[in-house]
Structures are given as structure tokens and as C-alpha cells.
Amino acid sequence: MLTINYLTIFIENLHVTIYLILINKLFKMKNLGLMMVITIILFVNKGFSQYTFTSYKHSYFEKFLSSETLVPITGIQNIDSIIKETLDRDWKFTKLKFVPINEIEQFSKNGNVSIINLLPIQFGNFGNSSLCLYVPGNFNITRMTNVISSVPIKCGFSGDKKYNTECSFEQIGYKIDILFVQLIEVIKFMKEEKYIPLGAHITGVNKYVNLYNKKIAKSNLDIKLKTLLINENFFNNKMDSVIFKKYYSYKFKVVTENEYQKIISSDNENYFVMLQSNIPNSVISVFDLQINKTLFIDLNFQKNPFTSSAKLRKLNLKQVKKLDAQIEKIASDNN
Structure with missing residues (x-):
């Protein structure tokens, strides 16, 4: 299975650092620190955002x-059965073909197909998986250029120091319909908005x-206000x-x-469900089980490249305030 490794991304960007050092020596510039900050920003911006709205090249979307x-x-x-039911109801883009999971890899170089599958993502000692739609062929796993749409998934820990990156469909079975709906939402949004990829991804x-x-x-x-369902594991010492x-x-x-899993599995329509993935950022979304729609997404995007890991990987105050503002808008417009 393909794995996205951030160490590879960093190595890829070492040439930028070397280039800036040479410029510094050539022009006898003293502010090398500024140059290093620029390098770090370039590195951060090239990281994988996880909730992906398209690849670098829009031609991949057309493909x-x-x-x-x-x-x-x-x-x-x-x-x-849940996957097929969800796709039969909501998939309006391409012809579908269902393939045994152990045979998917043989299509990894086939440029005439697109593939939906789980991709493990590794970030140092941490990692998670994303449900991805991608175009195979010359697949660049460090820049994710061939990924059309992806939704981050939080699986369980396999130990104190190592996060379980090998998330299986069985582990996420209780929310598999939500994840496929979110994947489709991204594709539909891209198509409607005629998304244009930007350099700073x-x-x-x-x-x-x-x-x-x-x-x-x-x-x-027709969105009705409901109780927000939160997994106790989403909280931390900074946000209880x-x-x-x-x-x-x-x-x-x-x-x-x-x-949490039982309520989601039962499709209880009395709840909004909070979903979270905490690697590399604390990405959260809120899903309405009644209308099968994502109401809110937050990438926990940080402009500061030196943001602490606590803010990056955990639910934080800024996200809660943004969520509250979003629900307030929904309440005023729909109730």
C-alpha cells in the first residue's frame, strides 16, 4: 500500500535551503535567518493538507x-453494502467498477482508471489514513499531485509512541457512509466551483x-439544530x-x-457528529446525520510555521469559536 512520508518531502526541499545559502554567500547577505524562514514556509506549504480539494494540476481532475x-x-x-448503497445514491461523475481490495494494486500504473482507496500517511512517529480518490500512473506520493479528493480518518493508537497508520475498512466501518459522502462532497464542490489549483497548496x-x-x-x-456528538477522546488538557x-x-x-460508534452506526438523526483527524493537523468536520451533509470543515490552518504541536494536533479554542459561528449562521438562515 502507498504511504505518504513527510521525511521524503523534507529531503525533496533540501535543495531550496542549499540554493538560498548560495545566494546568501553570493550577495553577502547577512539575514540568512530570514532565508531559512522562507525555506520553512515553502516546506510547510508543500505539506499534504489532508482534506484535499484537488491536485496541483487541474488536468488530473479532467482525467x-x-x-x-x-x-x-x-x-x-x-x-x-453500505459503500455500494452510498455510491449508487450519490455518485454522479464516472462509471464505477467494484474490484476485490487485494487486486487494486495491479491498477496502480493504469492511467485509464481512477481509484478510491485508503492511503496511510506518516508524519514522523505519527500517522493516520485518508480515504482518497486518485488517478494512478506516475503517482507522486510526496506531493500528492494525483489525488483528486481525500478525507482524513482517525484510527486508534497501536501504542504510546506509534500511531496506527494502517487503518482498515473494518476499523472505520461504523462511519464508512459518512466518509464516502464527504469524499463525494469535495468532488462535487470542485466541479461546481471550477477549482483552480494554487501554488501554495x-x-x-x-x-x-x-x-x-x-x-x-x-x-x-432544511437544517434543523441538533445536539453535537463529541467523542471524549477529542478533548485535551487545553480544551475540555x-x-x-x-x-x-x-x-x-x-x-x-x-x-460514539454506536450512535453513528445507528444513523441517529438527532445529532450533528464531530469527526476529527489529528495528524498532522487537528482537522475537524461536523456532519448532519439527518440530511447526510457536512456542515463545517476546519483544517486548523496555521500561517505561523513555528506553531506548537499542541495547536496543530489537538482541538483548540480557535476551532471551537469558528464552529460556534458557523452553527449560529446555520441557525439564523435555516430555523
């Missing part, structure tokens, strides 16, 4: 539209995430339920991992 899309058959009956994606949130808030969807309640103005319910 996807003319392809046949391969979808893995996991061999787990209830998961496969994370900055560009963040721009379109904000646009997505604005469109949802102003939509004519007491602090969350202070800045989130609406009803919410904190539950255990088991309760």
Missing part, C-alpha cells in the same frame, strides 16, 4: 472525469474550505468539555468511544 473509477470490495458484507485548500463553509451556511437546506461549553453556544453531548 478523472473521463476515467472508470475502481472501488475496493472489502469482503465484509455490511461494509460493502495548503493556503489554497484553506481558501476553498472557507468558501465551502460559507455556501453551506447560506444554503437552502468545560472550556468547550463556554465558547460553544449550542447543545452537545460527550460520549465514550463505544457510545
